[in-house]
Amino acid sequence: MTTKSRLHVPKAHARPGETPDFSYVQISPAGAVARPEINAPAGDIADLANSMVRVLDEEHRAIGPWHPHLDPGELQIGLRHMLLTRLYDNRMQRMQRQGKISFYMRAYGEEAVSVAQCMALRPTDMLFPAYRNQGLQITRGRPLEALMCQALSNTRDMCKGRQLPVMYHWKEGNLFTQSGNLATQFPQAVGWAMAAAIKGEDRLAASWLGEGSTAEADFHYALLFAAVYQAPVILNITNNQWAISTFQGFAGGEQRSFAARGGGYGLPGIRVDGNDFLATYAVTTWAAERARNGHGPTLVELVTYRGGAHSTSDDPSRYRPKDDYELWPLGDPIERLKQHLIRLGEWSDERHATLEAELEQHVTDSWKRATSYGTLTEGPRLDPDLLFEDVFKEMPEHLKRQQAQLRALRG
Amino acid sequence: MTTKSRLHVPKAHARPGETPDFSYVQISPAGAVARPEINAPAGDIADLANSMVRVLDEEHRAIGPWHPHLDPGELQIGLRHMLLTRLYDNRMQRMQRQGKISFYMRAYGEEAVSVAQCMALRPTDMLFPAYRNQGLQITRGRPLEALMCQALSNTRDMCKGRQLPVMYHWKEGNLFTQSGNLATQFPQAVGWAMAAAIKGEDRLAASWLGEGSTAEADFHYALLFAAVYQAPVILNITNNQWAISTFQGFAGGEQRSFAARGGGYGLPGIRVDGNDFLATYAVTTWAAERARNGHGPTLVELVTYRGGAHSTSDDPSRYRPKDDYELWPLGDPIERLKQHLIRLGEWSDERHATLEAELEQHVTDSWKRATSYGTLTEGPRLDPDLLFEDVFKEMPEHLKRQQAQLRALRG
Amino acid sequence: MAIMNMLQALNSALDTMMARDSSVVLMGEDVGYFGGVFRVTEGLQRKYGEHRVLDSPIAEGGIVATAIGMAVHGLRPVAEIQFADYIYPAYDQIVSELARLRYRSGGDFFAPVTIRTPCGGGIRGGQTHSQSPEAVFAHVCGLKVVMPSNPYDAKGLLITAIEDEDPVIFLEPKRLYNGPFYGDPEKPAQPWNDHPKGEVPEGYYTVPIGQAEIAREGRAVTIVTYGTMVHVAQAAAHTAGIDAEIIDVRSIVPLDLATLTESVKKTGRCIVVHEATGFGGFGGELVASIQEACFWHLEAPILRVAGWDTPYPHAFEWEYFPGPARIIAALKSVMEAS
Amino acid sequence: MAIMNMLQALNSALDTMMARDSSVVLMGEDVGYFGGVFRVTEGLQRKYGEHRVLDSPIAEGGIVATAIGMAVHGLRPVAEIQFADYIYPAYDQIVSELARLRYRSGGDFFAPVTIRTPCGGGIRGGQTHSQSPEAVFAHVCGLKVVMPSNPYDAKGLLITAIEDEDPVIFLEPKRLYNGPFYGDPEKPAQPWNDHPKGEVPEGYYTVPIGQAEIAREGRAVTIVTYGTMVHVAQAAAHTAGIDAEIIDVRSIVPLDLATLTESVKKTGRCIVVHEATGFGGFGGELVASIQEACFWHLEAPILRVAGWDTPYPHAFEWEYFPGPARIIAALKSVMEAS
Numbered sequence A, B: 001m002t003t004k005s006r007l008h009v010p011k012a013h014a015r016p017g018e019t020p021d022f023s024y025v026q027i028s029p030a031g032a033v034a035r036p037e038i039n040a041p042a043g044d045i046a047d048l049a050n051s052m053v054r055v056l057d058e059e060h061r062a063i064g065p066w067h068p069h070l071d072p073g074e075l076q077i078g079l080r081h082m083l084l085t086r087l088y089d090n091r092m093q094r095m096q097r098q099g100k101i102s103f104y105m106r107a108y109g110e111e112a113v114s115v116a117q118c119m120a121l122r123p124t125d126m127l128f129p130a131y132r133n134q135g136l137q138i139t140r141g142r143p144l145e146a147l148m149c150q151a152l153s154n155t156r157d158m159c160k161g162r163q164l165p166v167m168y169h170w171k172e173g174n175l176f177t178q179s180g181n182l183a184t185q186f187p188q189a190v191g192w193a194m195a196a197a198i199k200g201e202d203r204l205a206a207s208w209l210g211e212g213s214t215a216e217a218d219f220h221y222a223l224l225f226a227a228v229y230q231a232p233v234i235l236n237i238t239n240n241q242w243a244i245s246t247f248q249g250f251a252g253g254e255q256r257s258f259a260a261r262g263g264g265y266g267l268p269g270i271r272v273d274g275n276d277f278l279a280t281y282a283v284t285t286w287a288a289e290r291a292r293n294g295h296g297p298t299l300v301e302l303v304t305y306r307g308g309a310h311s312t313s314d315d316p317s318r319y320r321p322k323d324d325y326e327l328w329p330l331g332d333p334i335e336r337l338k339q340h341l342i343r344l345g346e347w348s349d350e351r352h353a354t355l356e357a358e359l360e361q362h363v364t365d366s367w368k369r370a371t372s373y374g375t376l377t378e379g380p381r382l383d384p385d386l387l388f389e390d391v392f393k394e395m396p397e398h399l400k401r402q403q404a405q406l407r408a409l410r411g
Numbered sequence C, D: 001m002a003i004m005n006m007l008q009a010l011n012s013a014l015d016t017m018m019a020r021d022s023s024v025v026l027m028g029e030d031v032g033y034f035g036g037v038f039r040v041t042e043g044l045q046r047k048y049g050e051h052r053v054l055d056s057p058i059a060e061g062g063i064v065a066t067a068i069g070m071a072v073h074g075l076r077p078v079a080e081i082q083f084a085d086y087i088y089p090a091y092d093q094i095v096s097e098l099a100r101l102r103y104r105s106g107g108d109f110f111a112p113v114t115i116r117t118p119c120g121g122g123i124r125g126g127q128t129h130s131q132s133p134e135a136v137f138a139h140v141c142g143l144k145v146v147m148p149s150n151p152y153d154a155k156g157l158l159i160t161a162i163e164d165e166d167p168v169i170f171l172e173p174k175r176l177y178n179g180p181f182y183g184d185p186e187k188p189a190q191p192w193n194d195h196p197k198g199e200v201p202e203g204y205y206t207v208p209i210g211q212a213e214i215a216r217e218g219r220a221v222t223i224v225t226y227g228t229m230v231h232v233a234q235a236a237a238h239t240a241g242i243d244a245e246i247i248d249v250r251s252i253v254p255l256d257l258a259t260l261t262e263s264v265k266k267t268g269r270c271i272v273v274h275e276a277t278g279f280g281g282f283g284g285e286l287v288a289s290i291q292e293a294c295f296w297h298l299e300a301p302i303l304r305v306a307g308w309d310t311p312y313p314h315a316f317e318w319e320y321f322p323g324p325a326r327i328i329a330a331l332k333s334v335m336e337a338s
């Protein structure tokens, strides 16, 4: 049967033992893509989905019409948030290995997505993240300690022990509760944006999902409803090339960019170098201005790479070459912004080392404080009575009975 | 709240009492659209989604590169099938009004879609219809009587009384069972086509749904899986402008053609005048050749108009102008093919009248035979024992018990 | 007070709430300009504008998902799913999201969405316009689930549902829209005029979620039921001349177990009746809970009368429907047991 | 015979069937090159090629829909849903299509699709990697639903499921993949080596769908359960020193009611145990059916022990899990009743 099959089966660029081959990634030169007006009709700017907006060139200069002309101070803040995200991630991964937390997922290699995009939005904009957007929390100023308490499911866990690590939320920070179910947040963000429009606000919603998650129905619903009602929303696809072991070709990436999905629905799709902090910032600003000025939704594809394992439960050496990330043609977002700042004369290796040490210390201090509120295995524990709360606003009789039963059992 | 709302709400072209305004329908002149090679890559032929393939011009001549050069004999067969579809529909609608059947849905105004497309495919190709594709059954030679028995839920009903009228199927005719749930057939057709490819066959699958149904998740799944595995399938959208009372704008048709959805997934989308028998035939042939020759799936949008009510439960005068269909710019498919044949010297009003009388008689005879096998209210009835069959291949104990219970009740 | 059928009562509930609370918005397929295929939202777009009564794409999952987002931003969406048979494309958003937002976010986020949908058979709708899926929602913690059996309750419960801070699945037995149904399709349809529950206040009032109602008092046996079957059970008890107490559950979640068990302790016998497929249906929960609470009072096994374990077939609608004959048979069986 | 854990047994079932029948194809997220996140399909793509072991897009609804189409064209697809918690996007295709094709087409079309999915908690998976959704499938007529509790049954039932002409929802209690679990998370994990059901024939054999198994004989009380809870019930009965008969339901649909009721008639007492949320769960069906059939033999109400009516929380996994303490409490309660 196999031999006569005519089915097309997408191919990964390389498997373990093979040489990474990233020739499939279509890359535009920095500065090459024009920046349309924010009121350009979707039909006129379809090419944005097939090119790649880039600002930083190979010499780490910022060039072209998308150059956002940020202050060096802002760039340094961006660098700091990205670095903090990475150091936080690394520490948490280690803590998972040591059995302090049950599970973890890093954003390694894709830190610019959350940090640059969040900086381009207003604090009043509502964000609907996926699980690899911890950078949004950090950029909005969430204390690491709060994130750690969540990952520890301890007595200060914002989720009251109910969610896996990394499933954060922050009501005051306008960061929505994360779901274990992929893509569900995408059309919810559209609904939020529809409500903002109905209320006549100029706030907007933004959401993220992985390229693998674009296969879910919720991706389609989001694009459709956003287009039909012209909702003020930015729909972001973090294309890090992998969905666990599955190459982006199985999500439809062989045929076409993911940004190109937008056009058919009538919303502009724009593809950007997601490891280029400046380009990512600029594209997000452009999409936000569109939304805020009543020109509707935008679909953004951020081309990046999942530098590490999918999660602490994963072992990528089983399905892709070990040196993949080193050979990834769009480089590392932190390194690239660092070099750009150095080139601007606004940064140095020494300052970088100092910053890193400072942030490491910050992570250490935060961890110390966080663990003082308990870990999965030690210290104070959340009250098991909480198990029955928040199923409903008010606890119905049957849950009260069950709560009493559990209390009795615990003696 | 309403006053400050910035939400965009799609608008119908006209409401009852207003003058129909079809200026929103983008129409290409007959013969204007180029016919690409069947192996043209999707990316190169994106424009097919934004133009409209038409062959019959205003003078009823067939012109341009899509002219399929069919024998007059074949055209006459097409005319016959379309006319039979219409007469069948009209009779069944009357029979519903008389209480002989519980429900009915006509294909009035869109007969060319099923008839021309079916004629362009091979009998071995597997068809996954929606509920307004009775023309597929008729074109494949299904006796009307069989369709009527289904609509009557009588003793010869292929569905054994289980489905609403119009929910036909025909296993020997390679016509899949229809669902009351919109759009579910679309990705199923893709799965069938994937199996055909795995088996190395050159058979293909085709499926249909309404433009309103493109909003369902299954539409997205179908396009995605078809594109990823390059399945030999033709995915047809019958855009008859309405989904019950809801104008196509609410399905995303304001922004863009429905054919344009294909491009983002990497499959060619092609828009065709669905009331032009020749154009519809030609486009389907082209898509079929693509699929059969290993060039993958095609998304076809057939632009047409729902000339009548949604179903016998509907009253369109509540939501659209009464004279809508008369003013529809693409005319009537039967009338247009008839005039073309007359112009070719291969038809006349007299022959048409004779044919109509013959087919009316055929409908009458079929109805007589069909009703002899029972109606909903009279004559022989299906054995209620059948209620419990076919839930599973073999009836499990609990259903046997229930069957016995019902038998006992019936005494 | 006015006489209303169930459609009018539901319309009045929506109208009342839209007038009182500008955050209430309606959405669904054909609900706007047209007023819904059953006309429950008739006139409301004209009155409140097309920004508060939204026609939606045919995408049940998208409707619920965007309703969640709207509710998170402070609106009170009432989403219509055209038929309960078509709610499954939204099942993931309902089960994984709507029902769990509050829990997973430690109480910080929640979405007070009401999902209205016509359910049940008896209108020649065939297998895809007749389903009663209450069981697949009742099992999902975090959802409230209600099913009214008359205009008065329909309006009062719908107002309560819209005001409720939790999501509510609001199931409307479509066979009751125009009048009560006593289980005999041969008899002419009855209007709500003659029924005491057809009298409905014009303005605001509520019927609490979480309370069953005794629809008929009796001492010999308890019939626990809801929706259309409340009336069918009445007819059956009447025909059989059995002094049955009939309890209209009304609120499937939370369930008013106290009212149920009190009755069964009194009568010592019980049958559970619903239109949905029996196997794995909500009747199982009712029987299990009642037998646990009332075991020592029971003089006969609790029997269930429910739809057969098949789809709802077009031609055999009345063979499928758990009508008076089956209820009477069950009543007799539990009455005779000893 | 070989010693296999449940992962190996499932893999062996797939391997056996792929070798015997070239129409068997596998599909699912990460099942191909990688061999599945739990490694159930490990090595099979290498052996049978990437046209018979397909990596799928992350679209559960699309996976089931295309599997239906494939099955209609004569293939025998075995689709993996990565976690049972993620099966809901496919719910419509399963409920409205897969379960009903044969019925609605008068027997002319059908789709023998097997859907495998890991279910249950106890692996620190939090609220979205721990669910047991058997009840929302058991209620859907046209589906068979099975849940094995050991490697021997897992392989035999999976082979039967693949050969079955009807669709089968195949639920794999993931906590049992590597060894039996007796309910105490503090105790070191046990391998399947020492368990008699860890001995599994290398080749083809079947375990029938529709037959329960007596996992432990006893005379004092019947415990009706399935999946992980079979072992937890064993431990509980052992600890409590109660002569319980434990029935492993195995096949949820069709249900082997005869084996259940025979046991309960013998013991006169019964508890029903499952991991899923209790309210509206499959336990209700079990209790309702058993009390109906065994009423006159029952010496105590039938009690249910199940997951609390909340999501499965990460930090309170073991407070949530219906472990030995709760089972023992229920056993004592029914034993003492009189």
Ligand SMILES: Cc1ncc(C[n+]2csc(CCOP(=O)(O)OP(=O)(O)O)c2C)c(N)n1
Pocket: A132, A180, A181, A182, A209, A210, A211, A212, A213, A214, A238, A240, A242, A243, A244, A306, A310, D029, D058, D082, D086, D089
């Ligand atoms: C509905 C659903 N299906 C499957 C999964 C299991 N799963 C978790 S992450 C993942 C891969 C997601 O890949 P992608 O969307 O590309 O995001 P990335 O991990 O690359 O950031 C899968 C399949 C899930 N969480 N939810």
Ligand SMILES: Cc1ncc(C[n+]2csc(CCOP(=O)(O)OP(=O)(O)O)c2C)c(N)n1
Pocket: B132, B180, B181, B182, B209, B210, B211, B212, B213, B214, B238, B240, B242, B243, B244, B306, B310, C029, C058, C082, C086, C089
């Ligand atoms: C899943 C689902 N949702 C809703 C419905 C109710 N419904 C039946 S037909 C219809 C309109 C379909 O419009 P379209 O797809 O354009 O097809 P047309 O009737 O125009 O041929 C609707 C909403 C349904 N049958 N299935």
Ligand SMILES: [Mg+2]
Pocket: A210, A211, A212, A238, A239, A240, A241, A242, A243, A244, A306
């Ligand atoms: Mg990814």
Ligand SMILES: [Mg+2]
Pocket: B210, B211, B212, B238, B239, B240, B241, B242, B243, B244, B306
């Ligand atoms: Mg239509």
